[in-house]
Amino acid sequence: MTTTRSASMSYTLDGPPEAPVLMFSNSLGTTMSLWESQARSLRSHYRILRYDTRGHGESPGVTAAGSLTLAQLGQDVVDLLDQLKLDKVNFCGISMGGIIGLWLGIYAADRVQRLVVANSAAKIGSEDGWRSRAEQIAENGMDGVADGAAGRWFTPEFITRTPILVDAMVSDLRHCSPRGYAACCMALADADLREEVVRIEAPTLIVAGRHDPVTTVSDARFLQERIADADYLELAASHLSNVEASDAFTAGLMKFLA
């Protein structure tokens, strides 16, 4: 597996060249490494395309006082697919990656074969909440956000059971680009697809975490009720369900894509 950095996104593409492509999109404050477990299990069946969302990991950052929009984050995916000459892919995103997937299902429908939207919503959180998080970062850096991350991402049981993994993810968040993270907060502040999600025609799997305090089961049901061809999977997990319930997540993904 090699990671490629071009003028655009940092990405990895691995798996059998003739296999269908399965693209993964990370959540706010994580990188493509979030999908390690799924990539390991699925790379003999699929060509796995992972990338770091703009402002995260090795992908291009944002300029001072820069902010991003959901449309830019969605267009980054389309541009990467164009660059790789990939016509249509299966797309799986979690949280911010999930709302990027919804945007693609609406505005770049011809590029999406099947769509998986995990722990996400047509509108994530509140506009004020995202703006004040961006301001807090501008004033104090990443520490405040990182200090509360484990409790937003995982159940207390998972944090107790896997402290090394959780600490490593929180430490990565602490070292995430403050500008990149804050710019994505601003994209989420303005992102609202509640009216548009009815236009999604791709077969879609909505994944919810039963204990997710960020994007709730009712956010997931909202999507399932409005997307014409939507399946629903609820996992015993909090927000980062692909990590906390990795085996069940991967099994659900495989079943949906088969």
Ligand SMILES: O=C(O)CC1=CCC(=O)O1
């Ligand atoms: O607030 C968090 O850390 C969780 C989250 C919200 C949107 C996202 O992508 O992650």
